[in-house]
Amino acid sequence: MNWWHRLLRRKKMEEHLEKELRFHLEQHTNELIAQGYSRDEARRQSRLSLGGPEQVKENCRDARGTRWLEDLLQDFRYAIRMLRKQPGFAGVALLTLALGSGATTVMFTVVNGVLLKPLPYPEPDRLVVVHGHTDTWNAAIYGEQNLTYPDFLDCRRSSRSLEMAGFVYSGGILGEPGVPEYVERREITPELFSVLGVPLLRGRPFLPEEDRPGRAPVVILSYSLWQRRFAGEPRTVGLPVVLDDKSYTVVGITPPGFQLDGEEGDVFTLLGQDTAAYLRNRRAHPVGVVARLRPGAKLSQASAELELIGQQLTAQYPDSNKGRSFVAMPLRPDVGDVRSTLWLLLGAVGLVLLIACVNVASLLLARAVSRDRELAMRVALGASRGRLVRQCLTESAVLGLSGGVLGVLVAAVGFRPFVQFWPGTLPRADEIQLDWRVLLFALTASLVSGLLFGLAPALRAPVGEVEQALRAGGRTLAGSSRRLHSGFVISEIALAVVLLVTAGMLGRTLLRLSSLNPGVNTRNVLVTRMALSPAALAHPDGIRAAWQDVLDRARRVPGVESIAAVDTFPMRQGENQLGYWNTPAVPPENQQPLALATSVTPDYLKVMGIPLLKGRFFDDHDRRGRDAVIVIDEVLAQQAFGTRECVGKRLWIPEMSGPNWSEGNDSLLVVGVVGHVRHWGLARDDQAPVRAQFYYPFAQVPDGALRRWSELMSIAVRTSIPPLNVVDSLRRELRGATGGATGDQALYQVRTLEQLASDSLARQRFLLLLFGIFAGLALALACIGIYGVLAYLTGQRVPEIGVRMALGANAREVIRLVLRQSLGMIFGGVAVGILAALAAGRLLMHTVDGMQSTELSTLIITIPVLVLAAMLASYGPARRASRIDPIRALRQD
């Protein structure tokens, strides 16, 4: 019989045991009678020689080996009975735990989906990314270096350990069928889907022989584009679509939720069909590379191989590939800066859970003290200390587990609103689910918390002084227990202080940041990306004419006051950082200071409301053929020229020098100084590594770069009416043909500058809200805890208070007596809490942009709130104590 058999057939086994022993007794009795004993005497003798039947049975049960499990079940049933007998206690404890463990489980669900889960491809640990590496490349600012297309082709051909695929980000305008629309395009190599191991939903992947210039253009649509534009029509595969005025045949549809490098993309086309010059250039590196280790290959092998290929290429193409090597790294999800925020939040809810545990622990302890007599009775009847501890722990584990189950329920409904509430888009949001990891976490968390709050009551189970405990009748209170109670209250208050102070810090930070001057006038400004029609992009003159046409036409739209084209505008991720120097002796690339370069049209200053401090801004005379000019902001003026006059001086900017850019001149003329703009958003700008800015006229961008620039340009519009009201007419006005050319063009990513400025604080606002909620919860829980503990402690002191009152103490003195006790605990907690809060503040400074160290004023505002709430919570028990009737209190004995 297995142990579970024995367990399940427990009742039957009990019957058998009973029967076996009865048989023994009867046989013995009969034998004794046969020897001449009387019936009674025989029965007595046989019982004597066997021993106490219950004891024998107990020993037999022990011999069975399933004892611990039986005890566990018994304790379990007992625990549930006890909880049901005290619904008030059970309700408060369960509610507390459900809140704590629910909040923690929600956060863990998100952390799990975003940070812990492997990528949603088969065998994700065999996937790697391949980066380029050169000494002059500053990966901290520019990110990892991609590969040039020729380098990629060489690596793909030579590598034996890696199956490689490349992709390039681009965009395009999807014309027919339907309204022209800007789409995210990924130009990929044919192996991409097989490398990732993702089968297409419909149709087929690209074929290697299609990956050449001049082959029939083919396109794969993303699932969501297919749903949006083609209503999921199965016959879409095989249909033609117009992309950038060129007809492509749809050959496949990606499965729902397919993502490449963390983004969905709209259309996929073949990189090999693109004839753009930059793809043939061994200096431009646009190709992102994912690869899968071939069966049996190791990452170290792949790295060694790539290094070798790098050396060969350097030898072959010394001009372009000098010092360039390639590195393979495991493919990890790119979650940006969300990581630290999520861990921070998990830590914060962890504190709430801890408070909940402490709360339940003090409730349990209060109950355990009143159960001293029961426990002492058990000891007297033969229970061992271990047995009692086990029983207490089982009870708290039952509580903890029920709390955990409730927590999972809370998480199941709670995590979606949380994700939706997240400012901006949370990376990998689709992958957030309740899965086995979450369940395992909830189970572990609830068991651990069960142990945590069950241990203190369990360990104080009486053993030594059984007699005392029995005689005392549960009225005396050992000093150790009182200390334990104060310890609980102190730690609860300390934890609440941490959360309150943190919330206060976040609130102050938010206030300070939103009162900052962004450097631009954010009211009534509309910013939107603009995709010119592909036909207009064919020729440099056409591009200049097209932009002029866009600006002229937009100016005619009612409500538009002024308009400018610009490549990167403030509060967005877009940036273009260039090295500069203030003398012709320019140091090497990685030693040059950096500044943000923005190419604009003359009205930009007017549209954005940036103040002109010195000199002039651009006008229509700043064209190709004139002296190349720039306007710098006050930060760059300070950095490059100090207090000296800067208008009329020159700056050397290698990327914008040379025959192409400045028409023979190796430097640029500074014609004006403007105010600094918080380009990186209200919060981040102060800490940004590159803050200096300069502007250059879009009209002076050389012909060769115009096409690339045009793909990046946005337009900014100052309006006299609410900016979103002009969107429709603007869209209509700009949709059609431009500058005489025909083709599709579209506005996309339409936002107001006010929105962008406000979004740049969204993370801070979100954290403040959550910490506010957590702090409120913590405060409420701590108050409940104080109330419970004080009510209990004063309850234990009823006879003492009775004596005091009988001896002449009045109500006020009794209230003071109780409040003094609670004040001691409160201030103890505040002291510990402030220390912990200072530490937490340091952590926050590293995680949240714009956060400053804990200020005294934050403490002065938040601490009294807590002390007041805690005092209010203690007032109830104190008042009740003051109303004790001394006669009755004394008679209780």
Add this chain to the structure above:
Amino acid sequence: MAEKSDLPQGTLDLLILKIVALGPVHGYAIAQRLEQVSRGVVQVPQGSLYPALHRLENRGLLAADWEETESGREAKFYRLTRKGRTQLETEAASWQRLIEAVGLVLKLSGGGAE
């Protein structure tokens, strides 16, 4: 009645196995036989017999069935399993060795002690 001595630790299991090895037998009979065979020298507290039986059954050395006795009553009969027999043999052998060794030692120091 002769003076009774307590069983050395662990020998009760060995004795039970030996008695059960003679054929299926119920608890009361085991108790009786223990007393008879040892001629009353070995005192087996009947109260510890049953836990020992259950322990041996639990370890798979004994198996038990409910059968009728000669007097027509149902009783739990224990018998030796294959595992029990091996156990009995090894334990009996090691017990034998122990006795011999102890005997040798006692003989050696025989003169000095008396």
